[in-house]
Amino acid sequence: MPDTVQVPEEYGVGRLFWMTSEAIVVADLHSQEIALWNPAAEQLFGYTPAEALGMPLEVLVPEHLLGDHLAGIRRYRDGGQPVLVGGAAKAVPATTKAGERRDVSLSLTDVSPSGSIRRYVLAIIRDVTAHLRAERELAAANDAMREFIATASHDLRTPLASVLGFGKLLLDDAATSADERRQFAEAIVRGAEGAARLVDDLLTLSQIRAAVLTPRPEPVALAAAVRVACEQAVSSAELVVDESLVVLADPDHLERMLVNYLSNAERYGAPPVHVRAVAVGETVEVRVCDGGPGVPEGFVERLFHSFARASPSRRDGTGLGLSIVKGLAAVNDGRAFYESNDPTGSCFGIVLPAAPS
Amino acid sequence: MKLLLVVEDDDDITMLLRVWLSRDHQLVLDGQATDITGAVVEAQRAPPDLIVLDHRLAGPVTGIEGAAMLKQVAPMAKIVLFSASEEVRGAALAEPAIDAFVLKTRIDELLPTCRRLLGLDAVPSEI
Numbered sequence: 001m002p003d004t005v006q007v008p009e010e011y012g013v014g015r016l017f018w019m020t021s022e023a024i025v026v027a028d029l030h031s032q033e034i035a036l037w038n039p040a041a042e043q044l045f046g047y048t049p050a051e052a053l054g055m056p057l058e059v060l061v062p063e064h065l066l067g068d069h070l071a072g073i074r075r076y077r078d079g080g081q082p083v084l085v086g087g088a089a090k091a092v093p094a095t096t097k098a099g100e101r102r103d104v105s106l107s108l109t110d111v112s113p114s115g116s117i118r119r120y121v122l123a124i125i126r127d128v129t130a131h132l133r134a135e136r137e138l139a140a141a142n143d144a145m146r147e148f149i150a151t152a153s154h155d156l157r158t159p160l161a162s163v164l165g166f167g168k169l170l171l172d173d174a175a176t177s178a179d180e181r182r183q184f185a186e187a188i189v190r191g192a193e194g195a196a197r198l199v200d201d202l203l204t205l206s207q208i209r210a211a212v213l214t215p216r217p218e219p220v221a222l223a224a225a226v227r228v229a230c231e232q233a234v235s236s237a238e239l240v241v242d243e244s245l246v247v248l249a250d251p252d253h254l255e256r257m258l259v260n261y262l263s264n265a266e267r268y269g270a271p272p273v274h275v276r277a278v279a280v281g282e283t284v285e286v287r288v289c290d291g292g293p294g295v296p297e298g299f300v301e302r303l304f305h306s307f308a309r310a311s312p313s314r315r316d317g318t319g320l321g322l323s324i325v326k327g328l329a330a331v332n333d334g335r336a337f338y339e340s341n342d343p344t345g346s347c348f349g350i351v352l353p354a355a356p357s
Numbered sequence: 358m359k360l361l362l363v364v365e366d367d368d369d370i371t372m373l374l375r376v377w378l379s380r381d382h383q384l385v386l387d388g389q390a391t392d393i394t395g396a397v398v399e400a401q402r403a404p405p406d407l408i409v410l411d412h413r414l415a416g417p418v419t420g421i422e423g424a425a426m427l428k429q430v431a432p433m434a435k436i437v438l439f440s441a442s443e444e445v446r447g448a449a450l451a452e453p454a455i456d457a458f459v460l461k462t463r464i465d466e467l468l469p470t471c472r473r474l475l476g477l478d479a480v481p482s483e484i
Contacts, residue, residue, distance in 0.1 A: 150444045154413070157441035158367060161461035165373040168464070174380060184376075187369045 023104075023125040026111065027057045029077045030118050032070075044104070044127050046097030062093050062101060077119050084108045085121055091128055103132045151307040155198055155319065162191035201320040204256075205306060208327030215250035215332050219355035222247050222284060226275050229258035234266045237273040245277050246355040247284045253328040254352070257336075260321040261288040261348045268292060269345055283334070284354050289347040294340050303338050325350065358385050359475050362405035362431075364423075365439070366391040366415040370461065374409060374439075381468055383477055392416030393423030400431040407471055412440035412449070421445060424454035435474040439467065 017024055023044045026036035037052035045052075045060060061069045076082050084090060089107040096102055105126040112119045166184040175181040207213040222245040230237045247254065258275075265273045269290025277286045295303060302308040304326040307319040322336070325348075329336040334352040341347045361384050365371045371389060378384050384407075388399035392415040400408070408427055412420035424436050438449040441461040449458045457470050471477075 150442065154442045154444075157443075157460070157462050158370070161441060161464065162367075162369045162373060164462055165370075165377060165464045169373075169376060174376060180376075183372070187372065190369060 023123075023127075025052075025123045025125065027121055027123070028118060029073055029121060032057050032073060035120065036122075041125065044096070044102065044125065045094070051097075060094050062095050065093065076121075082108075082110075085110050089124075089126075091132060094125070102127055103129045148306060151319075152198070152202060155307070156195055159191035159194035159198075163188050163195070166191075198320070201324060204324055205320055205327065208324070208331065213327075213331055215253055215328075217248050217250055217332060217353075219246045220249055220251050220254055221245075222277055222286065225251065225254050226258060226277070226286070229255055229262055230275070233259045233262035234273055236271065237262065237265075237275055239275050241275060241277040241286075242279075245279060245284055246357075247352040248355040249332045249334070249352050250328075253332055257325045257328050257350055258286070258288070260325050261350075264321060264348065265290040265292075265346075279354060280351075282354055283351050285349055285351050287339075287347045287349040289341045289345060291341065291345040294344055294346050295338065300338060304336060322348070359383055359406040359477070360385055360387040360403060361471075362388040362390070362396065362399055362403075362408045362434070364390045364393070364396040364408060364414065364420065364427075365411045366413075367411075370411070373464070374467075377464060377467065378409070378471070381472070384471065393418040393420075393426060396423065397426055397430055400427055400434065404431045405434050407475055408434050408436045409439050409467070409471070410436055410455075412438060412442055412445050421449055421452050421455065424452055428454040435471075437467070437470055437474065 017038050020038065021040055023041035024036070024038045025034060025041050027033065028035045034052050034055050034057055037047070037049045039049075041052065042048055047055065057073075058066055058069060072083055076085060084106065085108040087108075089105045091103055092106050094102050094104045094106075105128045107124045109122045109124075110119065111122045166187045169175065170181065170184050170188075175184055204213070221243070223239070223241040223243045226239055226241050230239070262273070262275075265288055269292030272291050274289045275286065276289070277284055299308070304322045306323045308322070326336040329350045329352070332352060334350055337349045337351070339347040339349065361378060363371060363374050363378075363386060365374060375386055375389075378386055387403050387405060388396075390396035390399050394416060396408070396410070399405075408431070410420045410424060410427070414420055414423070418426075420438055420440065424438070427434065427436060435456045436454055437457045437459055438445070438455050439459050439461060440446075440449070443460055446458050446460075449455050456474050459467050459470055
């Protein structure tokens with residue numbers, strides 16, 4: 001049995017054993033040593049047949065599982081019920097010669113010669129590390145998508161509840177005065193505008209994530225673009241942007257990024273709001289800074305995440321503005337960043353390629 | 358007369374609840390808060406018969422987390438979780454301090470739910 005099949009035969013079972021892409025290992029459960037080791041096992045674990053034959057089986061087992069492994073072997077060798085032997089393949093962690101962890105699919109069969117008191121087990125082992133990693137990544141992506149949809153539906157339902165509720169009150173003539181009717185109508189408009197903003201932002205974000213948002217980069221005079229964005233988004237701001245600065249970016253994307261930053265400074269920050277830009281090598285750095293309370297330290301890491309809000313009570317934005325800036329900066333070969341302002345407040349920045357002169 | 362406490366941090370939804378619930382003259386809105394801390398203070402000041410509680414509130418404590426704190430200071434109060442998150446319905450109904458869940462976009466269900474919990478007539482006195 002096992003100790004007779006150590007050399008490949010040109011044809012037959014030995015050849016299959018030698019050529020298969022599955023790692024095949026036979027272990028003697030009494031000595032707990034490896035009795036048979038094929039080239040695929042060498043490829044998976046890194047031990048040559050010369051190193052592997054006679055090697056304790058436990059060398060392949062991660063330290064934290066060693067106790068369970070040895071107890072299982074003892075139990076089975078002494079006639080106990082098998083847990084893995086003869087059952088379906090199971091994914092377990094294993095250790096290579098280089099000390100790397102691999103996830104392997106392990107299928108065990110008892111191949112003890114009849115009448116022998118010694119017990120041998122044949123293991124067919126397949127490396128499923130990449131497969132399991134892909135599964136974990138897919139599960140994490142699904143979780144993130146579920147969370148995203150749950151948050152988006154919550155944030156859509158809040159303004160819709162306002163639209164529905166006040167609409168029904170108006171239909172029921174529940175307003176007691178013209179002023180109250182006007183209040184109800186204004187609340188409906190606010191709710192509808194909020195829902196529309198969220199839908200627009202969700203669409204932009206989904207285009208960014210699906211990599212279907214194609215920028216049309218062109219040289220854009222930065223000072224003029226900043227002035228246009230300021231007119232849309234802030235009551236007042238001090239601009240320190242040299243008229244000679246020209247960036248290479250999609251002008252619509254640049255405007256959206258600046259407006260998002262400036263709107264945040266207006267909503268969550270405090271005066272004075274400054275916009276500063278400097279050329280750094282072949283790039284231009286633009287910073288929108290305010291004198292507000294700044295971003296809580298524990299929140300900085302999540303600032304650019306979708307639906308991230310430092311305070312859940314601040315619902316006047318969609319919670320997507322900064323993740324959109326990050327995405328737009330990236331598709332324009334730039335990046336978005338945050339710094340705390342000195343002595344107080346926030347600085348949100350983008351780095352964009354400078355247009356060739 | 359039954360006293361109501363509304364715990365909600367969205368100004369428009371607070372106004373909507375004030376108007377919507379005032380259509381039943383047996384209900385009196387006696388307190389408002391935007392977070393659990395404020396709600397506990399309000400509930401101590403004037404123990405309500407019913408609390409309409411949002412889930413995602415200002416402050417670090419959610420509605421589901423804060424419901425038990427409210428029940429402690431107002432043990433006789435019934436609590437309706439009024440949330441825009443359908444996803445929290447199961448967790449809300451599993452919380453012993455919460456008596457009912459109403460989705461914000463199903464506001465038609467709010468008054469009948471409040472009346473049922475308060476043991477009032479099936480039909481509101483005036484709508």
